[in-house]
Amino acid sequence: MTQSTPISLVISHDLGGLRLDQALQRMLPEHSRSRLQAWIKEGLITLNGEASTAKTKVWGGEQVLVHAQEKPEVSAFVAEDIPLDIVFEDEHILVINKPAGMVVHPAAGNWNGTLLNAILHHVPHANELPRAGIVHRLDKDTSGLLVVAKTLAAQTSLVRQLQARTVKREYRTIVWGQVWRNGKIDQPIGRHSHSRTKMAINRMGKPAVTRYEVLERFAVHTYMRCNLETGRTHQIRVHMQFLKAPIVGDPVYGFRSIIPLRAMTQTLRDFVQEFDRQALHAIKLGLIHPATNEPMEWQIELADDMKALLEAMRHEDPPLDDEEHFEFSEGPYLSDEDYEDDDELYDEDDSDLDEADLLDDGEDVE
Numbered sequence: 001m002t003q004s005t006p007i008s009l010v011i012s013h014d015l016g017g018l019r020l021d022q023a024l025q026r027m028l029p030e031h032s033r034s035r036l037q038a039w040i041k042e043g044l045i046t047l048n049g050e051a052s053t054a055k056t057k058v059w060g061g062e063q064v065l066v067h068a069q070e071k072p073e074v075s076a077f078v079a080e081d082i083p084l085d086i087v088f089e090d091e092h093i094l095v096i097n098k099p100a101g102m103v104v105h106p107a108a109g110n111w112n113g114t115l116l117n118a119i120l121h122h123v124p125h126a127n128e129l130p131r132a133g134i135v136h137r138l139d140k141d142t143s144g145l146l147v148v149a150k151t152l153a154a155q156t157s158l159v160r161q162l163q164a165r166t167v168k169r170e171y172r173t174i175v176w177g178q179v180w181r182n183g184k185i186d187q188p189i190g191r192h193s194h195s196r197t198k199m200a201i202n203r204m205g206k207p208a209v210t211r212y213e214v215l216e217r218f219a220v221h222t223y224m225r226c227n228l229e230t231g232r233t234h235q236i237r238v239h240m241q242f243l244k245a246p247i248v249g250d251p252v253y254g255f256r257s258i259i260p261l262r263a264m265t266q267t268l269r270d271f272v273q274e275f276d277r278q279a280l281h282a283i284k285l286g287l288i289h290p291a292t293n294e295p296m297e298w299q300i301e302l303a304d305d306m307k308a309l310l311e312a313m314r315h316e317d318p319p320l321d322d323e324e325h326f327e328f329s330e331g332p333y334l335s336d337e338d339y340e341d342d343d344e345l346y347d348e349d350d351s352d353l354d355e356a357d358l359l360d361d362g363e364d365v366e
Helices: 020-027 033-041 115-122 124-128 152-163 235-242 266-274 304-314 348-354
Strands: 007-010 045-047 063-066 086-089 093-098 143-149 168-176 183-186 189-191 199-201 209-217 221-228 280-288 295-299
Touching (some): 020 033, 020 045, 020 063, 093 115, 152 280, 199 235, 209 235, 209 304, 221 235, 221 304
Antiparallel strands (some): 007 063, 045 063, 086 093, 183 209, 189 199, 209 221, 280 295
């Protein structure tokens, strides 16, 4: 945030008896009360030359100096010299291997250090494009391939391909439990009925289809390939929860306290407990090039942290017999009525959900 010229005020006598934050809200209606309270707490507002609290009573005649801060969103779309792992680039598109931990688009709690900021530095003219050419997103803690348009024509083409569901996207994930067969999840996804930052299986939601294939099965985990036919917010994470095989490390749609510690060695316990993001990686991306109309496809290596987690699982002793398998039933994980409002579990990457969907049909890739 940048600081503007301080505002000098005198509390009027008709506001006598109010708290400082209440009086200031009436005198500065362009600023929210919560913002004024934050400034008071940060020492950016002084009362008669001294720091105060939001609850301090005023009686009229007090001198107030407000060091107003520019709203962070005003300066969010600025170029930042952030390294990019570029898989492919020409004059039309940019394909990036996004690391876990990087937010794609600025939003509340993440106004800088985002992929958009990095793109504006790498492609200066991207500031002339809607959302700097971004046409789909990955969650903050999902790694892997993502395409960005460098021209308006390319952006229009990519958006249409996403809407037509012709963009091919393959993910790799590690989930809890033993999934025994390949399959398809066709369940609509919409906003959670109680939490605005969470998605859920919702009969009133938008169609969502995920195909999954078992690649390796371990004592208490399964390594899977997921292909998206649609691209809803948190689609794979919500669908894996519905399958009753939530993704390892997922803080929102994963386990609470059902981790089968007795079924794992201490080495694997340590790996799982130290894995600090959802084990989800966008490994393959295929599309029609916007300018040449040629089909193109890219595939990258699995993320290093997921490779290490898989190696730890491969060194586990297999279960002795079928009775010792850690397995979920095939029923849904929870019904809409069973969900709990767990806002305290969310971190800043979920603020990404406050943004309107990038495409008219809600296309917003995992």
